[in-house]
Amino acid sequence: MPRFYCPQPLVSGNTIELPEAVAHHLHVVRLQPGAALTLFNGEGGQYRATLVETGKRRATAVIDGHDAIETEAPYPVTLAQGLPEGSKMDWIIEKAVELGVAAIQPLAAARSVVRLSGERLEKRQSHWHGVIVAASEQCGRNRLAQLHPMAEVQPWLAAGAGTTRILLSPRATESLAGWARANAPQAVTLLIGPEGGLTPHEEDAAVAAGALSLSMGPRVLRTETAGLAALAVLAGAWDAI
DSSP: OOEEEOOSOOOTTOEEEOOHHHHHHHHHTTOOTTOEEEEEOSSSSEEEEEEEEEOSSOEEEEEEEEEOOOOOOSSOEEEEEEOOSTTHHHHHHHHHHHTTOSEEEEEEOTTOSOOOOHHHHHHHHHHHHHHHHHHHHHHTOSSOOEEOOOEEHHHHHHHOOSSEEEEEOTTOSEEHHHHHHHSOOOOEEEEEOOTTOOOHHHHHHHHHTTOEEEEOOSSOOOHHHHHHHHHHHHHHHTTOO
16 A cells, blocks of 8 residues: 655544655656545654545645554664765665664764755755655655754764764774673764764774763674664664564
8 A cells, every 4th residue: 555754744534635746756657536545744643545636746634533553662872974985875864764773863974975055964864854755655654764964973973863973993902792792772872984984083982971882783884884784783682564
């Protein structure tokens, strides 16, 4: 059944106008009035709905009922990702959402090739939000992962996260899997470097700020692999899957 994010009040019995992007999608796939839809607004659960009318830019649906379905992990994980090059960030965000990440923190690291600011940064943040929406629609999540504004690594480290911070580093001697097995599920922040990793200075600053330095094993993972693998390790250790 098609699922769509509708950031508006959803009340059983009401007929609502769907977002223009949703209306366009319905028009492209030629979904006809009477078709069943699933809608969610990010406030919890999902709604059964029936398509009433559809056009190229406008569509309406009636809300049939609410289902209190939640698929969120019982422990929130923030992925603090050093900004990679090209479209890798899209891939990372999409897959992290599928794996249940609660928040994404883009970081401008010393070795980040891409530098974003001003209007270009605003457009990229808006695009990443769209990636989160699309991934949530696809994977059955009814709450959107939070997208934090871009931050520089050093100020972000100094600000403090309020949760256990985990620096994934090839230099670490303790494994993430071993740490997760020895600790109860909890809110954590995973810190991942860009291509080339974090600099030794950034790693030292992270540890000085209280981050745990943990390893993903003997092999060096790419930046687009490390965070996703870490999310899977935590899920496996803490029974989220």
